[in-house]
Amino acid sequence: MFADFTRALVLLVVAVPAWAGLPIQHWETANGARVLFVEAHSLPMVDVRVSFDAGSARDGARHGLASLTSTLLDQGTGERDAQAVAEAFENVGAHFGASVSQDAVTLSLRSLVDAARLQPALDTFTAVMAQPRLADEDFSRERERVLLGLRAAEQQPGEVARRAFYKALYGDHPYAFQPDGEAEALQGMTVADVRAFHQRHYVAASMVIVLVGDLSREQAGRIAEGLASAVPRGEPLSPLPPVAELAEGKTVHIPFPSTQATILAGQVGMARIDKDYFPLYVGNHVLGGSGFSSRLVEEIREKRGLAYSVYSYLMPMAVPGPFLMGMQTKLDQAEQAEGLLRGNLARFVEEGPSAAELEHAQKNIIGGFPLRLDSNREIADWLSILGIYRLPLDFLDRYPGQVKAATPETVRAAWQRRIHPDKIVMVIVGGPQQ
């Protein structure tokens, strides 16, 4: 561990120039799409990310619609089927991807930048984004794939726990549901729903375009205009509803024929834009976010051997995402484990981290940070986050300073403001019907 730290600090010194003052250029296209661009000439490539406010929080009652829509994009455009679309990318050495979260759908492209390859890659990307064929047969096939996945998930205690935890935490808020959706909602869906969702949500007004690579500002401008002008201007969506704090804790026990109990415990945590972001984040590193050296690992794994893996994290989202502690243990140790999760959280919120723990966490985070920002792909991923959540453009530059600014007092105060150990949602999957 010590060797890792030394190395991380050395790399920090070396690597800082690569991202301190990351030169992000930012503008809007004619129809209102936001663009973030970093010129990077070390590779003859460009990484493109296009995000829309079209994540599963926009599903309404059609749980799974946003995800299914994103899956269908590269299944065909015009006369081309899925195979032909894949070939069109592959023929110019380009790579396409799509991902969806509660908050956004993000389409990504990595392409060579010479004109003979970049333009065909962008043409295919644009068609996939803006004119997917959304054919009935593709819809049926992909929906079936999702349904099969949901049935498989029902038989995995970790998945069962995760779904139950989000439902317990979020009630009737859109975050109560996972992006892949719900079987019943999917069964009632039609390709017309997908078409309407695509038309309504893939619009310039909620579009974030990220470009990182071997382009001039002028080229980047032309590319961004081309992408944005392929979709309707549209309207920005209303913000998501606020998340209600739970009035009291609750425990959900789900019988499951496993030899292990899967335990998830937590509360509503923090949003991406949250003044307590850094003290909460750094504090969690001490509690259960740092892998081998966290308190939860020390108390539950090292001292008592109750679990292979125990962790905690805060998932920052558009409105507060979950704070979550998780572990698996033997069924007959579940009660003990539950008590230890509760007890360690209560102690941490009451006392905060020690000065030594905090310093350890800060060094670890700051040392690791530039390592996560030294490739175009990683920079592009971060720029998408900045764009989607409208974080300040100097967020990454100020990151190490903000981490360093945390003190045991600010961390404790933030955790006491936000986390209430007497109102924990506890989900335990495993054991017989009680």
Added chain:
Amino acid sequence: MFADFTRALVLLVVAVPAWAGLPIQHWETANGARVLFVEAHSLPMVDVRVSFDAGSARDGARHGLASLTSTLLDQGTGERDAQAVAEAFENVGAHFGASVSQDAVTLSLRSLVDAARLQPALDTFTAVMAQPRLADEDFSRERERVLLGLRAAEQQPGEVARRAFYKALYGDHPYAFQPDGEAEALQGMTVADVRAFHQRHYVAASMVIVLVGDLSREQAGRIAEGLASAVPRGEPLSPLPPVAELAEGKTVHIPFPSTQATILAGQVGMARIDKDYFPLYVGNHVLGGSGFSSRLVEEIREKRGLAYSVYSYLMPMAVPGPFLMGMQTKLDQAEQAEGLLRGNLARFVEEGPSAAELEHAQKNIIGGFPLRLDSNREIADWLSILGIYRLPLDFLDRYPGQVKAATPETVRAAWQRRIHPDKIVMVIVGGPQQ
């Protein structure tokens, strides 16, 4: 469906020139590694595959050793840790991957070919392949990751069924075990085992180097020599033991607290080099290998609605891999489903395909084949298969002709020779203890 066929046939005509007579160059390096090379100048990239006879069939009693070894390769070389290795690839826009099967480990690299990027990418690739640091801490961490995966697999009925099926079919043959291994064997393993496995098995004598891309023959020769000379010459391994045919069928029922029964049924099937390869393969397309239009789908899904998905496949391996039919259905329909799998197989083996079914399958396979061979990546993947299994270099050129040559009689005869419906291994996971 009809439209798809038309399209496939049209593409066949158009696409044939792209692969008919695929110009594979083939030679051996000074220390005995075999090289397959296809010059392809349409992209300024090269796809590299390096395979060794170091798959899980070489695990011996240390089930999981080959897979763990392959996982550890890019976790560090010399002074570089996993992150630094990932950066070294990413900094030159290169992509590294490693995969392991029962028969082989395959390391892959996609890199730009300009000198400033290709050489650093190859240097890192060579270090990962030949001088991984195989550190104790990386070993412990990765082993734990595998163990967690195995514990998760225990709770997935599909995984439970697959493991039980291979064990029932292969007895004490190395194929009885999945590449990720067995918990007990992993717990007894040390980093010294990994080092010894790497040293013994990553050798030129069993090495296949595949290069597809924008290289001259001379450049390809230099690259292959560089790769091969980084590992010891070594000795080729003895062939795997033959697979015994089962004297009689058996049924394995594994209680599992799921609402669905997972059913796998089958026998030992065929090897990659097998004179019955094509009639078996084409026949399976009719039985259960073609997705929506297969007999099993028609009988089990369409007519009776017993399952979302039902399929069959033959997995060609170094020595005969499995023939496998699979489905999930409701617990109370398991018996009916089992009967239908048995009955349809028996009827198919007895009668063979109709002329119309066979023609449909042939068109489907031949139409789809060039589509799977039109990117450098796919060509590289196929060349690895040719190399690992020592298939004739004109295998791909002769593929459509071999498919077309199948007749209802040759298919029926091959299935009757190889598949014996009275000796089926049936694994059913689900339902209470009986």
